[in-house]
Amino acid sequence: MFTGIVEIIGTVKEYITVDDSASGGNGVSLTIQNAADILGDCHLGDSIAINGTCLTVTEFDNDTFKVGISQETLKKTCLGSLEKGDKVNLERAISGDVRYGGHLVQGHVDTIAQIVSRENESNSIIFTFKLRDTEFIDYIVNKGFICIDGTSLTIVDVDYSAKTFKIMMVAYTQSKVIMPSKKIGDWVNIEVDLTGKLIAKQVQVALENQLKAKDSLLLSYIDKSIERILDEKLKK
Structure with missing residues (x-):
């Protein structure tokens, strides 16, 4: 880790x-x-x-x-x-006495992203990235964590339609990592936050189990919702 x-x-x-x-x-x-x-x-x-x-x-x-x-x-x-x-x-890799200044990172890269824009704001740089494998946009949330080329960063904006996201890099971080030397069109390694992947998997398993269960509350809710929609349509 x-x-x-x-x-x-x-x-x-x-x-x-x-x-x-x-x-x-x-x-x-x-x-x-x-x-x-x-x-x-x-x-x-x-x-x-x-x-x-x-x-x-x-x-x-x-x-x-x-x-x-x-x-x-x-x-x-x-x-x-x-x-x-x-x-x-x-x-x-971390030892037991390390402070978590960033966030928990596995070092297991999920995909890569391309730098599509960079702009200066005061002493910071705002980078915009577009994912190669767009399905990973679902794990990226505003103000959430992301690891880019091994650097823990905070998301400042997400465009789910365009499959892009932005980060802001302050002056101190710029002096410690390779990102500022990169230009538009360059590619970077992306690891999305592990927490999001774990939650998504738990929800998926829970839904699958509900769908398999004979006395599923989820199926009952779906059936009632369909009946209600049909009744409303037929009344029209």
Whole structure:
């Protein structure tokens, strides 16, 4: 688990599509440098979020670490577009004594979104994003949490018809994350608030159970509602 509070910004040292080294496993690997500040307590197998994506450390030294990237992760995230020299947000998995300055983040990216506008307001920047997988707009609510490229942010506006949402980034946050360097048309990783997904699942299960039950109060209500509507139509 993570908090969405970026610890440092690292730099892509190497991106290998078929890494045949011992730590690469013949898969895709990503090596990040300028990461010394978060590697003092690092161990093989630890989780580090790169742009909001929880990945496992397979090799490290004083300044760099390597992770493997699965094909499923490449489909869900923007990591496949990273190139040598690109900057990335980094956060270690939380320990028991960490304050939750952001919100509970799994590091499991749901989808990606494209920056469709950015505008300055005083010392803040307002970003507007459009989701690639539009069904996730249902989990985004005004003043709710969202994790963008590993950064915990607050939604300031949602347009459910256009499938877009906005966040406002204050000056302090701008200095700590990679978002300000991005331009219109760039893509970002999105993890919607876990709470919304859990509630939606609970409601779905409850409705399905009601529909299966012989003495379902829900079905009874639906039947009565249909009867009432039909009676009203027939009277006309």
